[in-house]
Structures are given as C-alpha cells and as structure tokens.
Amino acid sequence: xxxxNSLNRRKEEFIPKDPGKIGIYACGVxxxxxxxxxxxxxxxxxxxxxxxxxxxxYDVTFVRNFTDIxxxxxxxxxxxxxxxxxxxxxxxxxxxxxxxxxxxxxPTYEPRATDHITEIIDLVEKxxxxxxxxxxxxxxYYRLQNFKGYGxxxxxxxxxxxxxxxxxxxxxxxSPLDFALWKKSKAGEPSWDSPWGEGRPGWHIECSAMSxxxxxxxxxxxxxGKDLIFPHHxxxxxxxxxxxxxPLAHFWVHNGFVNIDQEKMSKSLGNFLTIRELxxxxxxxxxxxxxxxxxYRSPIDFSTENVAVAAASLERLYQxxxxxxxxxxxxxxxxxxxxxxxxxWRQEFIAAMDDDFNSAAxxxxxxxxxxxxxxxxxADVSQNDKPEAASCIARFLREIxxxxxxxxxxxxxxxxxxxxxxxxxxxxxxxxxxxxxxTARTERNWAEADRIRDLLDEKGIILKDSADGTQWQRKx
RNA sequence: GGCGCCAUCGCCAAGUGGUAAGGCAGAGGUCUGCAAAACCUCCAUCUCCGGUUCAAAUCCGGAUGGCGCCUCCA
Numbered sequence: 001x002x003x004x005n006s007l008n009r010r011k012e013e014f015i016p017k018d019p020g021k022i023g024i025y026a027c028g029v030x031x032x033x034x035x036x037x038x039x040x041x042x043x044x045x046x047x048x049x050x051x052x053x054x055x056x057x058y059d060v061t062f063v064r065n066f067t068d069i070x071x072x073x074x075x076x077x078x079x080x081x082x083x084x085x086x087x088x089x090x091x092x093x094x095x096x097x098x099x100x101x102x103x104x105x106x107p108t109y110e111p112r113a114t115d116h117i118t119e120i121i122d123l124v125e126k127x128x129x130x131x132x133x134x135x136x137x138x139x140x141y142y143r144l145q146n147f148k149g150y151g152x153x154x155x156x157x158x159x160x161x162x163x164x165x166x167x168x169x170x171x172x173x174x175s176p177l178d179f180a181l182w183k184k185s186k187a188g189e190p191s192w193d194s195p196w197g198e199g200r201p202g203w204h205i206e207c208s209a210m211s212x213x214x215x216x217x218x219x220x221x222x223x224x225g226k227d228l229i230f231p232h233h234x235x236x237x238x239x240x241x242x243x244x245x246x247p248l249a250h251f252w253v254h255n256g257f258v259n260i261d262q263e264k265m266s267k268s269l270g271n272f273l274t275i276r277e278l279x280x281x282x283x284x285x286x287x288x289x290x291x292x293x294x295x296y297r298s299p300i301d302f303s304t305e306n307v308a309v310a311a312a313s314l315e316r317l318y319q320x321x322x323x324x325x326x327x328x329x330x331x332x333x334x335x336x337x338x339x340x341x342x343x344x345w346r347q348e349f350i351a352a353m354d355d356d357f358n359s360a361a362x363x364x365x366x367x368x369x370x371x372x373x374x375x376x377x378x379a380d381v382s383q384n385d386k387p388e389a390a391s392c393i394a395r396f397l398r399e400i401x402x403x404x405x406x407x408x409x410x411x412x413x414x415x416x417x418x419x420x421x422x423x424x425x426x427x428x429x430x431x432x433x434x435x436x437x438x439t440a441r442t443e444r445n446w447a448e449a450d451r452i453r454d455l456l457d458e459k460g461i462i463l464k465d466s467a468d469g470t471q472w473q474r475k476x
Numbered sequence: 477g478g479c480g481c482c483a484u485c486g487c488c489a490a491g492u493g494g495u496a497a498g499g500c501a502g503a504g505g506u507c508u509g510c511a512a513a514a515c516c517u518c519c520a521u522c523u524c525c526g527g528u529u530c531a532a533a534u535c536c537g538g539a540u541g542g543c544g545c546c547u548c549c550a
Contacts, residue, residue, distance in 0.1 A: 042550035160478045225550030309488055313499045360490050364498040378515050464512050
C-alpha cells in the first residue's frame with residue numbers, strides 16, 4: 001500500500017509499525033460551534049481511511065480528540081453567559097448528531113483535552129527538564145532554539161519565520177516563535193492547578209499528550225486538514241519528539257480544503273456552510289459521494305451544481321443495486337457463477353484504494369460494476385443461477401461501498417427519499433396517484449395517465465413503468 | 477517577502493514515461509402507448525513555449541493563470 005507522506009512530500013510504501021496493527025491519530029474539532037462542510041470533508045476522509053484499513057484486515061486504533069478548552073470556547077461562553085463546560089458539552093452533542101447522520105464510524109477513542117490535564121502537565125514538566133520549555137510568570141513556553149528539526153513537516157525554517165514576522169512581540173518570550181504550552185489563567189477563566197500556578201493548556205500540547213497516552217511515542221499515521229500542518233502539527237512534533245526523542249508519526253496525512261464557489265471557506269471569511277444546513281436538502285450519502293469522488297488531497301469546490309452531479313451519479317449506482325436486489329428476490333447465495341468476475345472487480349477496487357486511498361478511482365470501479373450489471377440484466381440471458389449471481393453482486397457492491405460509506409441504504413429508501421423540504425407528497429399519496437394512473441392506463445386513457453404523471457413530476461416524483469408495475473422515486 | 481501546490485472534454489474528475497478511467501450534461505439509436513430507467517454508438521491529446529527520451533498529460537527549464545501556508549481554522 002502506498003500513502004502520500006506530507007513529511008517527505010511523496011508517496012511511500014506503507015508498512016505498519018507492528019504487523020497487522022495500525023495506530024491513527026486525527027485532530028478533531030474545537031467544540032464551540034456547529035461543524036461546517038470543511039469539517040465534514042476531513043471527517044469523511046479519515047473515516048474512509050479508517051474503514052478501508054479495517055477492510056484490509058488491520059487492527060486499527062483510531063483516536064480523534066475533542067478540543068474542549070481554548071480561547072474561542074472561553075470567548076463564546078462569555079458571550080452567551082454559559083459555562084465553558086456547558087458550551088463544550090452542547091457542541092459535542094451536536095457533533096455526534098452530525099457525525100451519526102453522516103454515517104461516520106466512532107473512533108476507538110475520543111479523548112477530551114480537559115480529561116487529560118495530568119498528562120499534559122507531566123509532558124510540560126518533561127520538556128522543562130529537557131531544557132525545551134521555560135516558565136515565565138505562570139506561563140510556560142516551548143524553547144524552539146533547543147529543538148533540532150523544527151520545520152521539517154511544513155518545510156519552513158526558523159530564520160524565514162522570524163523574518164516573516166507576523167508574530168506579535170512578547171518581551172517575556174526568549175524568541176518570538178516560542179509558543180505557549182501552558183497559559184496562566186486570568187480571573188474568572190477556567191483553570192487547573194499546576195506547578196506554575198493556576199492555568200490551562202496551550203493550543204498544541206493536548207494532542208501530544210493524548211496521542212502518547214493512546215498510541216504511544218510513535219505511531220503509524222497522524223492526520224488532519226492541510227491547514228494544521230503549520231503551526232499545529234509542526235509544534236506537536238516539537239513537543240512529542242522533543243520529549244520522547246523518537247519520531248511521532250511515520251506518516252502524516254493531510255486532506256485538502258473545501259472551497260465554496262471557488263473561494264476558501266473559513267470562519268474568518270464567514271462563508272461557511274454548516275453540515276446541518278447542507279443536510280436539509282442533501283442526502284448524507286450524497287455528501288459522502290461528493291467528498292469521495294475527488295482525491296482527498298485535492299481541493300474541492302462546493303457548489304449546488306457539483307452536489308447535484310454527485311446526487312445524479314450516486315443515483316445511478318443505487319439504480320443498479322435496486323435492480324440486483326429485485327433480481328435476487330430474497331435469494332442469499334454464498335457463491336455463484338459470477339465469483340470470478342467479482343474477484344476481479346474486488347482486486348481493481350483494492351488496487352485503487354491501496355494507491356494513496358484513491359477513492360475517485362475506486363468510484364470508477366463501482367460504475368464499472370454498475371455498467372456491466374445493467375448490461376447483464378438487460379441481456380436477459382438464461383442463466384441457471386441468475387438470482388444467486390445477482391445477490392452475490394449486490395452483496396459485493398455493498399462490500400466495496402462500505403469503506404467509502406456508500407450504498408449502505410436500501411435502494412428504495414434512498415431513491416424515494418427527497419431533499420427533505422416540506423410540501424412534498426407522502427408515499428401514500430404518491431402510491432394512490434399511481435393506482436389511479438394505472439387504472440387510466442389499462443383503460444388506455446393516455447391523457448389522464450400523462451396528466452397524473454406530469455402532476456407527480458411537478459412534485460419531484462419520477463415514475464418508471466415496467467413489466468412488474470410502476471416504480472417511483474424522488475428527484476434528488 | 478519566504479515556503480509550497482495546482483492547471484486534463486461544456487461541467488466534475490482519475491491518470492507520474494508507452495500512446496487519455498469514470499460520472500454529469502449533449503447528439504443519434506434500441507426499448508416504451510408516450511415517458512423514465514437501462515443499453516448501444518458518438519463526443520478531449522492533456523494552458524502555452526522550449527528541452528530530455530525510441531516514446532511525455534506524465535521528467536526538466538521558462539511563461540501565463542489559479543490557489544494554499546507563513547495569523548484562529550478541517
């Protein structure tokens with residue numbers, strides 16, 4: 001398996017530290033607001049990686065943290081007059097709502113920063129002992145000059161950073177680039193007792209402390225969005241490797257951004273769309289398909305048109321799955337005459353995903369299967385085990401859809417599920433109209449039949465007449 | 477100013493040396509009462525200019541055009 005390693009800026013053969021086992025740490029969210037679609041992409045990307053590595057038979061330990069204390073949380077809790085704790089709890093709950101709707105697997109561990117104050121303090125003390133940290137008036141800073149190799153992940157060097165100098169000057173720091181490991185708390189702020197007085201952790205230290213606790217000094221993959229490379233991940237390396245003297249992660253994996261209409265989406269630009277808003281009229285699997293149909297490192301441009309394309313594409317796959325399940329008609333066979341074909345497709349899928357999680361190429365395999373299946377079903381060949389073969393292919397489609405989080409719904413449920421907006425016809429109403437239309441059709445009253453079909457079409461319902469009756473689905 | 481990424485059909489998007497995957501849209505056809513879905517056929521030489529090579533979208537140099545990080549950020 002090849003994975004692109006941000007550390008060396010090239011694809012490298014991936015070999016787990018311990019055979020058969022993989023440890024992954026992905027930086028999670030700061031819980032002070034609802035998640036936006038940029039978070040969704042990152043979450044989906046690492047969910048796919050997690051699922052796929054498990055699919056390949058690895059014993060995966062996946063850790064994703066919650067940052068539940070920081071400036072933004074404190075500020076917002078003050079604005080709203082609620083405690084930082086209540087605010088964090090609220091948004092952790094909201095996070096789970098979105099996560100479940102997106103069908104994200106729960107990581108093995110989801111540690112919170114404030115549950116690891118002891119570990120954080122221990123780590124800061126260790127850095128202090130090693131001369132890599134110094135305390136000033138209750139604050140503790142990282143002493144960058146004493147760490148060799150700062151900048152190896154982001155490709156920056158200390159001199160350039162100093163001359164770039166958009167760093168605020170703080171006389172108490174030995175160097176402008178030294179960053180906070182522990183922050184002295186101001187009056188009224190949340191704080192924990194420490195050797196340096198009442199305070200709270202700095203921005204980066206939690207990830208070093210928690211990854212060490214759950215995955216050890218060195219683990220296989222560390223991930224996050226590209227924007228975390230500097231300074232967050234760079235500082236994590238300084239902290240963790242400074243303390244342990246060992247490499248933090250063998251592979252660094254970073255996902256690309258989500259742009260909205262060609263522009264970077266960010267909090268500061270205010271052009272972000274929350275997962276919740278999007279899911280009001282977009283099926284969660286459509287969002288997943290949208291994410292997975294591009295390579296995880298490329299930027300993706302979010303727009304209504306692009307999501308519509310994703311919906312149309314996914315629908316095609318579900319149409320095939322639907323046909324397969326109808327043909328199988330409840331048959332559940334273990335093997336069939338299609339086994340060889342299925343195995344060939346499986347190898348194609350694995351080859352795509354083994355190449356740096358090339359989910360876009362993997363999607364092409366899904367479409368290839370879909371195409372061949374439709375052709376096969378259309379041909380109406382007399383084949384002894386057609387239902388058995390259909391059930392095997394259907395199961396296989398779901399097997400390779402699973403790592404991507406696709407095709408896990410019942411086709412009818414997916415196809416008949418609308419955008420979710422109000423004013424739509426219920427299934428019962430639709431089916432009543434279909435009965436009326438069928439009556440008209442048997443009477444060869446085409447005008448009436450078409451009137452009903454047009455009526456349904458206006459409501460976003462599409463009909464499909466076939467030998468065994470009329471199927472319906474909603475436009476997505 | 478420093479560091480880095482990208483540029484493939486109308487749109488989305490794979491492809492890192494051997495002669496352009498896939499999806500959406502479009503054109504024609506089959507099927508259908510008509511449709512829808514599906515199937516068949518058609519639909520790009522890879523921003524530009526040089527170079528390396530028997531061979532380049534793929535490597536090197538340059539140009540142009542996008543973008544990111546250097547500040548909170550997935």
